[in-house]
Amino acid sequence: MNDYKFMLLIFLDAAILIGLLGYYIYFSSLNPKGEDGGIKKPLKKRFFFFIMLTAVLLILLTITIPKSPYFLFTDKSPSKVVFVDTRQFNFIMSYQAIDPKNNSSGEAIELPVDKPVEFRVTSLDVNHGFGIYDQHSHLITQTQAMPGYVNRLRWKFTEPGTYKVLCLEYCGLGHPAMSSSFIVK
Amino acid sequence: MTVTMASLSLKKVSSAWIITILTLFLAAIIMGILMRLNQGNDIKLSTNGFYTTMTTHGLTMIGIWTVAGLVGIHYLMSRYVKVSTRVNVFALVLTIIGVIMIWISTFFGNFHAGWTFLYPLPLYTAWAKWATPLFLFGLAVLGVAWFVWSVKMMTEILKRYSIKQIFAWQHLSKKEPEVSTPPFILIATVSLVGIILCLITEFILLVLFFAEYYSNGSFKNDPLLMKNLTYFFGHTLANEALYLGVALLYELLPEVSGRPKFKTTWYIALAWNCTMVFVLTAFFHHLYMDFVQPVGFQMVGQLASYFASIPAAAVSALSVIFLVYGNKIKWSLTNILFFIGVIGWMIGGIGAVIDATISNNMVLHNTLWVPAHFHTYNAMGNVLFCLAFFWWVANEFAGSQETTKKNTATIAMLLIGGFGFVLMFYLGGADSVPRRFSTYPSEFSAGISYATTAAVFATVYFVAMAMIFIEIVRKCIRVFYSS
Numbered sequence: 186m187n188d189y190k191f192m193l194l195i196f197l198d199a200a201i202l203i204g205l206l207g208y209y210i211y212f213s214s215l216n217p218k219g220e221d222g223g224i225k226k227p228l229k230k231r232f233f234f235f236i237m238l239t240a241v242l243l244i245l246l247t248i249t250i251p252k253s254p255y256f257l258f259t260d261k262s263p264s265k266v267v268f269v270d271t272r273q274f275n276f277i278m279s280y281q282a283i284d285p286k287n288n289s290s291g292e293a294i295e296l297p298v299d300k301p302v303e304f305r306v307t308s309l310d311v312n313h314g315f316g317i318y319d320q321h322s323h324l325i326t327q328t329q330a331m332p333g334y335v336n337r338l339r340w341k342f343t344e345p346g347t348y349k350v351l352c353l354e355y356c357g358l359g360h361p362a363m364s365s366s367f368i369v370k
Numbered sequence: 371m372t373v374t375m376a377s378l379s380l381k382k383v384s385s386a387w388i389i390t391i392l393t394l395f396l397a398a399i400i401m402g403i404l405m406r407l408n409q410g411n412d413i414k415l416s417t418n419g420f421y422t423t424m425t426t427h428g429l430t431m432i433g434i435w436t437v438a439g440l441v442g443i444h445y446l447m448s449r450y451v452k453v454s455t456r457v458n459v460f461a462l463v464l465t466i467i468g469v470i471m472i473w474i475s476t477f478f479g480n481f482h483a484g485w486t487f488l489y490p491l492p493l494y495t496a497w498a499k500w501a502t503p504l505f506l507f508g509l510a511v512l513g514v515a516w517f518v519w520s521v522k523m524m525t526e527i528l529k530r531y532s533i534k535q536i537f538a539w540q541h542l543s544k545k546e547p548e549v550s551t552p553p554f555i556l557i558a559t560v561s562l563v564g565i566i567l568c569l570i571t572e573f574i575l576l577v578l579f580f581a582e583y584y585s586n587g588s589f590k591n592d593p594l595l596m597k598n599l600t601y602f603f604g605h606t607l608a609n610e611a612l613y614l615g616v617a618l619l620y621e622l623l624p625e626v627s628g629r630p631k632f633k634t635t636w637y638i639a640l641a642w643n644c645t646m647v648f649v650l651t652a653f654f655h656h657l658y659m660d661f662v663q664p665v666g667f668q669m670v671g672q673l674a675s676y677f678a679s680i681p682a683a684a685v686s687a688l689s690v691i692f693l694v695y696g697n698k699i700k701w702s703l704t705n706i707l708f709f710i711g712v713i714g715w716m717i718g719g720i721g722a723v724i725d726a727t728i729s730n731n732m733v734l735h736n737t738l739w740v741p742a743h744f745h746t747y748n749a750m751g752n753v754l755f756c757l758a759f760f761w762w763v764a765n766e767f768a769g770s771q772e773t774t775k776k777n778t779a780t781i782a783m784l785l786i787g788g789f790g791f792v793l794m795f796y797l798g799g800a801d802s803v804p805r806r807f808s809t810y811p812s813e814f815s816a817g818i819s820y821a822t823t824a825a826v827f828a829t830v831y832f833v834a835m836a837m838i839f840i841e842i843v844r845k846c847i848r849v850f851y852s853s
Binding site: 188189190192193195196197199200203204207210211213214217218223224227230231234235238239242245246249250252253254255273310311312314316318322323324325326327328329331332333334335336337338349351353354355356357358360361364 | 417418421482483484488489490491494496592593594597637659660661662665668669672673676677679680683684685688691692693694695696697698699701709710712713716717720721724727728729730732733734735736737796797799800801802804806807808809810811813814
């Protein structure tokens with residue numbers, strides 16, 4: 186099971202549980218146990234729930250924060266650097282820094298498998314997104330392309346193949362057609 | 371606390387608000403259905419038509435459900451403090467003017483920069499030249515209306531309660547303080563403070579936009595600063611709108627259920643003070659994918675987003691559970707809507723926490739997971755809180771008693787339509803389908819099917835809402851003939 190299906194499963198399980206709990210609580214009010222048939226020792230139960238919820242969230246924070254993209258592959262030098270300039274409605278990719286006043290259509294990009302690479306992403310006009318999709322059309326990583334700033338995205342591709350790049354920040358009428366690709370081998 | 375009757379003028383202006391909000395709501399749902407049908411390849415909108423509809427839909431929905439909360443708290447606040455009907459009318463007139471300006475800029479001027487109007491897109495005019503300033507001035511008009519209204523409500527609260535009391539700080543040190551802050555006043559205060567701060571931010575944002583727009587190229591804004599300002603404004607407004615709905619729940623749910631009123635305790639006071647801080651700092655999660663943002667802010671975004679769920683679940687949701695569980699409840703559509711709204715709020719909250727985890731956001735940001743979670747806690751959360759208030763107040767206007775039996779079909783359609791509709795967004799998000807695509811490329815064929823199915827569910831939700839709309843409006847109209 187991939188991460189996407191796992192997240193969906195966790196969410197759906199939690200949603201169904203909340204729905205069933207809601208129905209159970211509603212049902213309990215249709216058949217009350219008496220004048221005051223509600224929860225006994227509510228403060229104690231509330232405190233227990235608070236502790237449990239806080240503990241779960243702290244554990245999740247501890248596990249997930251180190252996996253944030255800002256910390257990925259920062260201990261190694263990238264084997265390739267790709268400069269990415271975006272504009273309405275295309276991507277320009279090159280191994281060399283791109284001159285914003287004299288930009289071409291870029292060049293075909295080939296990246297090595299199992300080696301960290303770095304994308305230096307910026308925009309020549311409005312905000313765009315730089316979302317990398319694998320061969321199964323799953324989004325594997327992304328960063329934003331913002332004018333005046335360069336976002337450095339590091340990634341290690343573990344499978345060879347053609348990867349598609351889509352714009353993931355709404356940028357105008359051509360937004361859904363804004364795409365590119367590169368090869369990993 | 372003596373419950374005082376709202377004045378006839380307040381009832382009339384509230385009725386006018388409710389009719390306006392619900393009419394715009396039905397129109398905005400139709401826009402949403404049209405967009406999903408277009409994404410499902412069932413109808414063919416022009417790309418321009420799709421994005422002007424998307425911009426109008428988003429801004430209309432955020433706007434009406436923010437003012438719905440303000441209408442509700444203004445009405446119920448009259449139980450505790452003097453309220454100004456004149457300012458309420460002023461806000462209504464300005465809101466209608468602002469909405470007309472924005473709708474003209476989108477539908478006639480083709481402005482389509484999205485409801486977040488993320489800098490610098492509004493300045494890259496791919497539409498009528500006049501549409502950008504009209505849109506921005508329309509936002510300014512709405513901002514002025516809601517700012518004046520919110521500040522007026524805050525000043526009225528402060529005439530009766532001290533600063534310490536409005537935040538219920540006296541409850542943190544004493545078990546039985548001399549002056550008890552009603553939970554409604556506490557939550558309304560926390561929400562109004564947030565709304566006032568985000569509207570001040572909106573004004574700063576608009577001034578910066580206008581400065582660049584009218585500078586003829588001599589002044590340029592900083593895109594990162596503008597992005598932070600945009601999301602502080604947009605995120606906070608949407609979030610505080612939900613909390614206004616929660617304030618209505620705290621005030622009305624026990625009353626209509628025949629249960630004792632909620633009382634402010636130390637943990638309720640603490641929870642809402644923490645909520646105020648978390649809501650104002652959670653907006654950083656919109657900038658997770660901007661790696662140039664200082665990492666410390668990104669961490670604050672995840673911490674605040676996570677911890678905002680603690681008071682929501684451990685205090686508010688649990689209080690509702692304790693109120694209902696095993697107790698005899700007088701069920702009516704009002705408290706059923708509140709109850710379903712809490713369920714929707716919690717489910718949407720889980721979707722939000724998953725997305726607010728930075729490592730997940732890397733594969734969920736700007737996919738359909740985003741509209742999935744915010745539609746859950748809006749369409750199945752805040753909208754229901756406000757509708758519960760509308761239903762209750764409409765019955766109060768008409769002097770009629772509530773029954774649930776005849777509403778079973780409406781509730782069933784609401785549940786099936788609403789949750790079915792948002793489920794399609796979640797499935798799309800888990801399949802990496804991007805949001806804000808007018809049509810999907812061939813690799814997202816699943817997204818096309820989800821869109822068509824979502825349109826069917828949304829139509830069921832629309833029918834439920836139309837039935838509620840007819841009942842509420844029929845009763846609200848009577849107020850205009852009262853003397």
